[in-house]
Amino acid sequence: MAVDVTASALDVTDLVVRVGAARTPVVRGVHLRLGPGESLGLVGASGSGKSMTANAVVGLLPTGARATGSVRFQGRELLGLGDRELSRLRGNRIAMVFQDPLAALTPVFTVGAQIAEAITVHRAVGRSEARRRAVELLDRVGIADAAARSRAYPHEFSGGMRQRVAIAMAMANEPDLIIADEPTSALDVTVQAQILDVLDEARRATGAALLLITHDLGVVARSCDRVAVMRDGLIAEEGTVAELFTAPEDGPLRRMLDATPRMPQPGTAAERPTLRSPEVLRVERLRRRFSVRSAGRRTEVRAVDGVDLEVRAGEAVALLGESGCGKSTTLMEILRLAPPEHGRIEVLGHDLALLDARTRKALRHRIQIVFQDPSASLDPRMTVADIIAEPLRAAGRSRVERAARVGELLDLVDLPAEAGERRPGRLSGGQRQRVAIARALALEPDLVLLDEPVSALDTALRADIMELLDTLRARLGLSYLLVSHDIPLVRRYADRVAVMYLGRVVDIGTAAEVLDDPAHPYTRGLRASVLEPAVRAHRSDQRAVPAGELPSPLAEATPSGCAFRTRCPVLDGLAPHERRLCHEREPELLPIASVSGRRVACHHLVMGSAPLRRVWDSSQHVDT
Numbered sequence: 299m300a301v302d303v304t305a306s307a308l309d310v311t312d313l314v315v316r317v318g319a320a321r322t323p324v325v326r327g328v329h330l331r332l333g334p335g336e337s338l339g340l341v342g343a344s345g346s347g348k349s350m351t352a353n354a355v356v357g358l359l360p361t362g363a364r365a366t367g368s369v370r371f372q373g374r375e376l377l378g379l380g381d382r383e384l385s386r387l388r389g390n391r392i393a394m395v396f397q398d399p400l401a402a403l404t405p406v407f408t409v410g411a412q413i414a415e416a417i418t419v420h421r422a423v424g425r426s427e428a429r430r431r432a433v434e435l436l437d438r439v440g441i442a443d444a445a446a447r448s449r450a451y452p453h454e455f456s457g458g459m460r461q462r463v464a465i466a467m468a469m470a471n472e473p474d475l476i477i478a479d480e481p482t483s484a485l486d487v488t489v490q491a492q493i494l495d496v497l498d499e500a501r502r503a504t505g506a507a508l509l510l511i512t513h514d515l516g517v518v519a520r521s522c523d524r525v526a527v528m529r530d531g532l533i534a535e536e537g538t539v540a541e542l543f544t545a546p547e548d549g550p551l552r553r554m555l556d557a558t559p560r561m562p563q564p565g566t567a568a569e570r571p572t573l574r575s576p577e578v579l580r581v582e583r584l585r586r587r588f589s590v591r592s593a594g595r596r597t598e599v600r601a602v603d604g605v606d607l608e609v610r611a612g613e614a615v616a617l618l619g620e621s622g623c624g625k626s627t628t629l630m631e632i633l634r635l636a637p638p639e640h641g642r643i644e645v646l647g648h649d650l651a652l653l654d655a656r657t658r659k660a661l662r663h664r665i666q667i668v669f670q671d672p673s674a675s676l677d678p679r680m681t682v683a684d685i686i687a688e689p690l691r692a693a694g695r696s697r698v699e700r701a702a703r704v705g706e707l708l709d710l711v712d713l714p715a716e717a718g719e720r721r722p723g724r725l726s727g728g729q730r731q732r733v734a735i736a737r738a739l740a741l742e743p744d745l746v747l748l749d750e751p752v753s754a755l756d757t758a759l760r761a762d763i764m765e766l767l768d769t770l771r772a773r774l775g776l777s778y779l780l781v782s783h784d785i786p787l788v789r790r791y792a793d794r795v796a797v798m799y800l801g802r803v804v805d806i807g808t809a810a811e812v813l814d815d816p817a818h819p820y821t822r823g824l825r826a827s828v829l830e831p832a833v834r835a836h837r838s839d840q841r842a843v844p845a846g847e848l849p850s851p852l853a854e855a856t857p858s859g860c861a862f863r864t865r866c867p868v869l870d871g872l873a874p875h876e877r878r879l880c881h882e883r884e885p886e887l888l889p890i891a892s893v894s895g896r897r898v899a900c901h902h903l904v905m906g907s908a909p910l911r912r913v914w915d916s917s918q919h920v921d922t
Contacts, residue, residue, distance in 0.1 A: 306370070307475050307507035308332040308355065313367040315350050315359065315531075324350050326531035327367070334474070337501070337508040339518035339539070341554070342528035343756045344727070348511045351528070352477050355509075356392055357384040372474060390420040393468035393506070395497075397480040399460035403452040409463045410436070410448025416470045435466040438503070439496045456847050457621075458489035465496050472504045479511045486620040486783055487827040488844050494521055494829075513756055515558055516829030519543055527551045543833050557761035558831050559786035562814065575611035578646055578745050578777045579632065582606055585640035585801075586624075586631050590852075599851050601627040603801030604641070606887055609745065614771060614778040616792035616809070618785065618824070620848045624801040625781040629747050632779070633667055646744060663693060666738040670750035672730035676722040682708075682733050683718035689740045707736040711766060728759035735767070739774070748780040752787070764791050785828050789813045797821050800851060800861040803887055807896035817890065818898050819866050820844065842867055860885050860901070876902060 308330065315325035325347045332338050340348050354365040357376065369376040371392065376384070388394065396402045404412055413432035417423060423431075429448070436444035439462040452460055461481060468476055478497065482490040494517065501508055510522055518525050518539060525542055527535040529550050535542065546552040586602040602624045609615045617625040631638060635658050637651040644650070646664055648657060666689075669675040676685055686707055687700040695703070708718055711732040722730050731751065738746055751767070752760040768791055771778060782788050788795055788809065795812040797805040797820065805818040816822040819842070826842040844865040849855055857864045863880045872880070885899040 306331050307334050307336070307372065308509065309368070309370040310351070310355065311368040311370075313351065313354060313365060313369060315347070315354050315363055315365045317360070317363045322531075324363075324531055325354065325365075328528075328531075328533055330526060330533070330536075332475070332507050332509060335501075335505055335507055336524065337510060337522045339522035339525040340509060340511045340528060341513060341515065341518060341525060342534075342550070343513075343758065346528040347531040348528050349479055352479055352509065352511055356388055356394060356477065357381070386420070389416050389467075390471045391473055392475045392477065393471070393473040395461070395464050395468050395476065395478040395481045397483055399457070399464040400452055402464055403460065405452055408449050408451055409455070413448075413463070413467050413470055416467050420471050431470070432466075435469055436463070438469070438499065439463075439466045440492070441466075458485055458493060458847050461485065461489075461493050462496055465493070465500050469500045469504055473506050474504075475509065476500065476504075476506045477509045477511075480513070481510075482517060483512065483514065486847075487785060487829075488620060488823060489847055490517070491827045491829070491843055497521065514829070515543075515554060515757070515831035519831050519833060520829050525551070527554075540833050543831065554757050555831055557758045559761075559784075559790040560830060560832075561786050561789055561825070561828055575613070577608050577644075578611050579607075579609040579779065580644040581608070581628070581632070581641070582643075583641035584628065584631060584638055584643060586627055587639070597852055600801050600856060601851060602631065605798070605801070605803050607796045607803060607806065609777050609779055611744070611777055612771070612775055613794065614768075614780060614792045615794045615796065616780040616782055616788040617796050617798055618782060618788050619798035620783065622848050622851065623798040624851075625798055626749055627801075628798075629667070629749055629779065629781055633665065633747060635661055635665070663689075663741040664743050665745045665747070666741070666743040667747040667749060668731070668734050668738050668751045671754045672727065672734045673722070673754075675734055676730060678722050680721065681718065682713075682720055682722070682725070685722070685733060686718070686736045686740055689737060693741055703740065707739060710739065710770070711736045726759075727755050728762060731755065731759075731763050732766070735763075735770070739770070742774075743776070745777045745779065748778055748782075750781055750783070753782070753784065760787070767791070785813065785824055797824070800849065800856065802861070802899065804862065804885075804899040805897075806887070811896050817896075817903055818900050819868050820862050823865075823867065859883055860899075872902070 310328055310330040313325055313328040314323050316323045328351055340351065342348050353359050355369050355376065357379065359365060365377055367377065403409065410429055410432045413435060414425065414428035417428040417431055418425065433444045433448050436448055441447050441459060441462055455463065481497065482493050485493060512518060522539055524538050526533050527550050534550050542551055546555055584602055584605040588599040588601060589596055590599050605628055607615065617628060619625055632643060635650055642649065642651065645661060648661060683704050686704045690700045690703055704718060705715060708715055713729060713732050717729065722733065725733065752763045755763060764787060770776060780792060792809045794807065795809050796803045797812065797818065799820050805812055805821045812821060813825060816825045822842045823844040844867065846865055849857060849864060859881045863869055869877060869880060879901050883901065885901050887897045887899045890896045890898055890903060
């Protein structure tokens with residue numbers, strides 16, 4: 299059957315999706331229209347029906363689900379088509395990019411072979427021509443040495459590079475519609491910016507329309523012409539990004555925008571006062587290395603490679619950086635309360651290398667942790683009350699004491715008393731994280747470690763949990779060491795920030811110093827990668843964004859000298875003797891003379907900012 303290429307790329311009318319025998323459909327009469335070459339962002343909370351709507355469009359509903367209504371692609375009705383007919387469209391006229399590219403790629407075939415197969419299945423071309431085209435596509439999406447890398451397997455690529463492969467595959471047959479389901483949500487902010495650039499290239503190359511499913515309003519503002527907001531299986535709001543983001547009405551989008559942390563303009567945000575309270579944590583020259591087997595021989599992973607930081611009473615300090623930089627390993631080394639393999643950790647005045655067993659046990663009550671995913675950290679077989687009471691039971695508290703304390707803690711984290719009788723599976727994601735926080739506070743700790751505590755939650759829930767943590771810190775006098783890759787969130791809730799790169803702290807100071815007017819090239823790149831949820835809020839200082847991804851922490855793969863030099867956007871602009879210094883000598887974390895308390899690991903900032911300032915001024919243009 300011929301398709302009408304002049305028709306809308308996609309018309310969805312009164313789409314209803316039911317799963318099993320449930321009385322209430324998960325998608326309840328959705329209407330969407332996507333014009334040729336247009337981009338539409340579909341946003342909403344988890345469970346609102348976004349992904350189910352997209353799956354219904356391409357006939358990938360889960361077992362037991364059924365769709366009614368109408369889904370027309372270029373005038374052709376898709377609902378009711380058989381698998382064979384849908385397969386002729388999927389990967390050909392309609393392409394898909396999923397959240398997890400590793401799950402979408404076959405692990406036993408090379409990426410070049412998989413892209414070539416996507417071409418030969420739908421086009422009458424020979425194998426050699428398909429492989430040549432696969433290499434061309436890999437090169438187009440920014441994979442260096444594409445011919446050689448086409449012979450690699452998916453597990454040999456990083457997450458960002460796998461997503462590039464998935465986009466190359468989506469481009470293979472020049473589709474008219476690309477459906478991207480959370481394509482950047484599992485990626486670091488620097489890699490996210492690169493992947494969105496690659497998606498832009500895919501649209502330019504193919505002329506395809508884009509249906510982008512995301513919870514990130516910054517991504518929508520950057521990449522979409524229109525936005526549709528889903529709530530409870532319905533389209534609650536729809537319009538152009540310019541209209542809805544500039545003057546949102548009182549509705550779900552307005553609440554999402556209000557809940558999204560923003561980066562303040564330099565000098566406009568009130569800075570939290572610097573605390574001079576006693577230290578609750580001091581880390582000096584901390585190292586943690588793991589022995590692994592790579593390419594048939596044993597080598598070393600430098601997970602943490604000389605970290606220095608401190609946390610004062612009542613202070614929130616954030617560890618910021620890309621995945622694999624050593625943030626969570628640093629947290630785990632502190633939580634072990636064991637002598638480090640190298641360096642020194644002092645918790646509440648106690649040197650961990652000198653602790654006896656009794657003191658170590660007492661100290662464990664005073665340092666607690668909240669993990670990223672409460673679904674994984676809470677026992678699904680226990681009631682909420684038993685989960686919160688578990689540390690109290692381990693500490694020898696009586697049944698009466700435990701019951702009273704559990705009631706206090708439920709109230710403290712704004713959960714009703716009856717929640718104690720439920721199991722985690724009957725709670726929402728935000729409620730489960732409140733339970734995890736209550737458990738962490740059960741023994742009245744002084745220091746709480748927060749390992750990406752809101753990254754698994756929706757935008758509105760993130761704001762609720764962070765506000766709760768901020769309130770508890772002020773009320774109980776807690777200290778936090780927060781691991782996060784969310785730069786606006788860190789700017790809003792942290793007093794001080796330590797930026798990590800390849801196992802080392804490269805920049806540390808107050809949140810305002812480090813993030814409002816970044817000095818270190820890496821910090822500047824992180825800041826430039828932030829996508830603001832506002833019209834025309836494109837990246838300023840775009841060339842500051844680091845190229846590629848974090849190098850391998852394997853000892854033999856770590857760059858000599860400054861570890862960041864292989865991605866540093868200003869290196870080529872330095873004089874030869876300045877570049878030589880970056881290649882040969884590892885920079886120390888030293889004070890910047892002009893800023894009290896600020897320390898940076900950059901040769902040229904420590905010596906004086908003239909070299910870097912000269913390069914920035916000559917090659918960077920900041921949009922305001």
